[in-house]
Amino acid sequence: xxxxxxxxxxxxxxxxxxxxxxxxxxxxxxxxxxxxxxxxxxxxxxxxxxxxxxxxxxxxxxxxxxxxxxxxxxxxxxxxxxxxxxxxxxxxxxxxxxxxxxxxxxxxxxxxxxxxxxxxxxxxxxxxxxxxxxxxxxxxxxxxxxxxxxxxxxxxxxxxxxxxxxxxxxxxxxxxxxxxxxxxxxxxxxxxxxxxxxxxxxxxxxxxxxxxxxxxxxxxxxxxxxxxxxxxxxxxxxxxxxxxxxxxxxxxxxxxxxxxxxxxxxxxxxxxxxxxxxxxxxxxxxxxxxxxxxxxxxxxxxxxxxxxxxxxxxxxxxxxxxxxxxxxxxxxxxxxxxxxxxxxxxxxxxxxxxxxxxxxxxxxxxxxxxxxxxxxxxxxxxxxxxxxxxxxxxxxxxxxxxxxxxxxxxxxxxxxxxxxxxxxxxxxxxxxxxxxxxxxxxxx
Amino acid sequence: xxxxxxxxxxxxxxxxxxxxxxxxxxxxxxxxxxxxxxxxxxxxxxxxxxxxxxxxxxxxxxxxxxxxxxxxxxxxxxxxxxxxxxxxxxxxxxxxxxxxxxxxxxxxxxxxxxxxxxxxxxxxxxxxxxxxxxxxxxxxxxxxxxxxxxxxxxxxxxxxxxxxxxxxxxxxxxxxxxxxxxxxxxxxxxxxxxxxxxxxxxxxxxxxxxxxxxxxxxxxxxxxxxxxxxxxxxxxxxxxxxxxxxxxxxxxxxxxxxxxxxxxxxxxxxxxxxxxxxxxxxxxxxxxxxxxxxxx
Numbered sequence: 001x002x003x004x005x006x007x008x009x010x011x012x013x014x015x016x017x018x019x020x021x022x023x024x025x026x027x028x029x030x031x032x033x034x035x036x037x038x039x040x041x042x043x044x045x046x047x048x049x050x051x052x053x054x055x056x057x058x059x060x061x062x063x064x065x066x067x068x069x070x071x072x073x074x075x076x077x078x079x080x081x082x083x084x085x086x087x088x089x090x091x092x093x094x095x096x097x098x099x100x101x102x103x104x105x106x107x108x109x110x111x112x113x114x115x116x117x118x119x120x121x122x123x124x125x126x127x128x129x130x131x132x133x134x135x136x137x138x139x140x141x142x143x144x145x146x147x148x149x150x151x152x153x154x155x156x157x158x159x160x161x162x163x164x165x166x167x168x169x170x171x172x173x174x175x176x177x178x179x180x181x182x183x184x185x186x187x188x189x190x191x192x193x194x195x196x197x198x199x200x201x202x203x204x205x206x207x208x209x210x211x212x213x214x215x216x217x218x219x220x221x222x223x224x225x226x227x228x229x230x231x232x233x234x235x236x237x238x239x240x241x242x243x244x245x246x247x248x249x250x251x252x253x254x255x256x257x258x259x260x261x262x263x264x265x266x267x268x269x270x271x272x273x274x275x276x277x278x279x280x281x282x283x284x285x286x287x288x289x290x291x292x293x294x295x296x297x298x299x300x301x302x303x304x305x306x307x308x309x310x311x312x313x314x315x316x317x318x319x320x321x322x323x324x325x326x327x328x329x330x331x332x333x334x335x336x337x338x339x340x341x342x343x344x345x346x347x348x349x350x351x352x353x354x355x356x357x358x359x360x361x362x363x364x365x366x367x368x369x370x371x372x373x374x375x376x377x378x379x380x381x382x383x384x385x386x387x388x389x390x391x392x393x394x395x396x397x398x399x400x401x402x403x404x405x406x407x408x409x410x411x412x413x414x415x416x417x418x419x420x421x422x423x424x425x426x427x428x429x430x431x432x433x434x435x436x437x438x439x440x441x442x443x444x
Numbered sequence: 445x446x447x448x449x450x451x452x453x454x455x456x457x458x459x460x461x462x463x464x465x466x467x468x469x470x471x472x473x474x475x476x477x478x479x480x481x482x483x484x485x486x487x488x489x490x491x492x493x494x495x496x497x498x499x500x501x502x503x504x505x506x507x508x509x510x511x512x513x514x515x516x517x518x519x520x521x522x523x524x525x526x527x528x529x530x531x532x533x534x535x536x537x538x539x540x541x542x543x544x545x546x547x548x549x550x551x552x553x554x555x556x557x558x559x560x561x562x563x564x565x566x567x568x569x570x571x572x573x574x575x576x577x578x579x580x581x582x583x584x585x586x587x588x589x590x591x592x593x594x595x596x597x598x599x600x601x602x603x604x605x606x607x608x609x610x611x612x613x614x615x616x617x618x619x620x621x622x623x624x625x626x627x628x629x630x631x632x633x634x635x636x637x638x639x640x641x642x643x644x645x646x647x648x649x650x651x652x653x654x655x656x657x658x659x660x661x662x663x664x665x666x667x668x669x670x671x672x673x674x675x676x677x678x679x680x681x682x683x684x685x686x687x688x689x690x691x692x693x694x695x696x697x698x699x700x701x702x703x704x705x706x707x708x709x710x711x712x713x714x715x716x717x718x719x720x721x722x723x724x725x726x727x728x729x730x731x732x733x734x735x736x737x738x739x740x
Contacts, residue, residue: 070457088459095460095468104472208469 008419014212015411018107024212024411025094025105028220028404029086029112029200031075031243031266032362035396035404036093038066038101039411062412064391066101068093077262078114078217078244079196080203087203094207109213111220111407112200113244115192117157119257119347120148125184133166133175133183139421141185150191157197157216158190159418162254171252187418188256190216213411218246218258220406225360225384225399226250234352237384238340238377239402240363242266245336246403247343249352254415257347261339265363268332275328276320278306287366290322293330294368299323333369337376344377358384362400518552526550526582533588536614537570541586544568553578569612595637596622598629610637630659639682640665646686650699664709672719673699675706685711 018024019041028035039062070092074085098105124145128137142161150156164172166180175183197214204211221239223231231250239246241264249257268291273283290304299322306318349355357377359369364383373381386405388397396404460468470476497503517523526549530538544564547556558576565574565586575587593605593613605613605622612634616622628640640657643665647654650669658666658674665682667675677685685708692698692714698706702722707715718726 091462091465092457092459095465098468098472102472104469208466 005419008417011211011213012414012419014107014210015109015414018210018212021107023101023103023105023107025097025108025209026404026407026411027090027093027108027110027204028217028401028407029075029078029080029090029110029203030072030217030241030403031078031113031264032072032241033069033400034072034075034086034089034093035067035069035401036090036097037064037392037396037404037408038097038103038105039063039408040065040101040103041412062390062408064389064393064408065103066097066099067393067396068096068100069396070096072242076243078112078241078260080199083199083203087206090203091207094209106208106210107212108204108209109215109407109411110200110204110211111215111217111403111410112196113217113239113241113246113260113403114262115196116262117190117192117216117218117258117260118150118154119259120150120189120191121256122147122187122189123184124187125182127182128166128180131179131181133178133180135176135421137183138164138176138185141183142187142418142421145185145187147189150189153194154191155194155197156189157192157214158188158219158255158258160188160254160415161185161418162188162252162256173252188254190219190255190258192216213414215407215410216246216248216258217241217403217406218248218260219255220404220410221246221360221386221402222248222250222255222258222406223409224386224406225358225402226356228253230354230356230358233354233356235354235356235358236344236349237358237360237402238364238373240264240336240359240361240369241403242362245340245361245363247340247347249344249347249349251352257349259343259347261336261343263332263336263339264361267336268329268363271332272325272328276306276325277318278308282306282308286325287329290325291329292322292326292367293333293372295323295326295330299326329366330372333363333366333372334376336363337373341376354380356380356382358382360384360386360399360402362398364399518554521582523553524550524582525553525556525578525584528584528586529579530586530588533571533586533590537568537588537590540568540570541565541588545586549584550582553582556584570614572607593622593625594641596625596627597634597637598627599634600631604634606634606637608637608641610634626654627656628659629656630662632662633657633659635662636665643667643677643682643686646683647690649690650693653699669699672704673706674704676709678709678711681711688714 015024022041024039024041026037026039041062070089072086073089074080074082080086094105094108122145124141124143126137126141126144163170163186164175165184166172166175166178167182169180172178200214201211218237218239222237225237226235231253234249234251236247236249239248243262243264243266245261245264247257247259247261248255269280269283269287272278272287273280276283276286278286286304290302292299302322303319304322304325306320308316310316355378357373357380359373359381360383370381370383383399384402385399386397386402387409389405389408392405497506528542528545528549530541533541545561546564547561556578562574562576565571565576565588570591571588572591573589575585577585579585591607591611591613594608595606596616596619597604597606601615603616603619605616605625607613619627626644628637633640636659643657644654647667653669655668655670658668660666664679665677667677667686669675675686675689689698689706689708698716702719703716704719705717707717
């Protein structure tokens, strides 16, 4: 745990150094595509004197000067499967983005969706000795959280304090300076499998890049697609990606739950491919051009030509109606959404004051998906697109880039995490002082 | 029926090789780029230059070539000075100037040292001021302002013409070469020419009889007149003293009388010396007889 604490602290320092240098890259390693943005930190926000969140949540501090996307290779379910393929894909994306930005980037903040994230809510409390909450008290309170046994092969990806309570006053965002006798904190901890993270870090390192931070893409999609009041009142962001579907629940501007359903748009494509006996690229084209989840009478008459060139005339002249395609796609989308429903129920989403659900990610562009989602997830469903950030090319403003844009925001203004607080200087100095006093008493 | 328009080729998105990627990243370093774009060509050029010009034979060849090129430019007809034109000089002076001019025409105008030539020409006594310039058409224009002789000085080296400031202009053999000029004599007379000229101008009323001025002991002037008459002027205030004598002459016709000297060196006590005959006549008139005066 302290090992990871040090790693994360080192990443934070690198992020600081990169922002000081003014250029940082953001890498979204997804199952369908790998996106790389190059951010330049030269906006007016950067030189602002005042502390705290600036205008537009600190996004005016940076500008996207390079953006590149490449087809992902060797990634399944958001986890790297073939290291060299993925390394090459990352290299392609980074090089293209660098070329567009015409600047070399050395630091990268990555986000990925796989590795079976699991959320834990942990609490810790500490007595306040001097009757006032100081920064050190916060650190001690965070350190005092009793950690669940999340397994040896897992790592903590995010550990964000979501709530502070001084005595019996709960719901404090920033408890520093408050008077009281006891400080307790709620920490949301997201753990992931260690191996995929190590693979990702290794791939990025092989590209001569320094990792300045890692984020869960479910979290990143949430901070970019949920608008401020949704984040405040409670909402879930469903990031329908290629290989996996990320779920993140926000309330009071904090993520309180994140999970992944290991199904996504690629499964729909493979269903079409299997069901209609067509190659995957054709299936992908059929899905993007004629896909849908609600069949109408018109769709029965709309025939799709499945031409191929195997040489077999019968095989090459097949046609399929759009209704059939929809009939293949809809069960899979229903399955994904049902699974999401299960996860949301498990997280206790129905207890939130507002139950807004935002669909984003590449698969959310499927026509009629919001109607289907309304039936499964509840009435308050909307389709979300990521926040518009400065300098982002029009071609990468779609919902597919929610996680990448969210990582930009994460890079510009990360939420406080456990490792942002200093190591608590608690018992050791006091004890040594006591020992010194005792030594004096004994000897004089 | 609608067709799935199959894309004949997938969009090519080849991954760069590791070395291509590294090279690209290296190229994106501003320092490296500057090094390659400016440093390397510069270094290459300098190295090539050092190698090329390091050979002594080549250096010699280049030096020779430069000298030759310079010479060929200097000897172009546009830069040659072929004729010398002397303005404002008498024929004799013209000859002198052409004699002392230290260049052989035709010569390139790059080789002319006009300042040295000017000082050379100005060292001639008869030249007061000279302007030298190379005029268009290859003409060396020498504009001379000659000294105007104002007076003749009979000095230790014979008769010399002096200008109004006492500077030597030329030498003459006989007085009759310049009968229009007054004459002065005596050692050091040439140093007081302005005073002499002023005195001669003041002596204009008796100008017909004035023969010249003689400098005595390099201090004062004697105005010499015909019939052996002299007016001895003081060292200071010679002009007013001469005016007094002239006034006396106009009033009493002093100089027409038979006197040898008018001594006005002491302004309080002007004195006249009579000639021998006049003295005897006066003695006869007064009935004075001087005995024992054996010299008379």
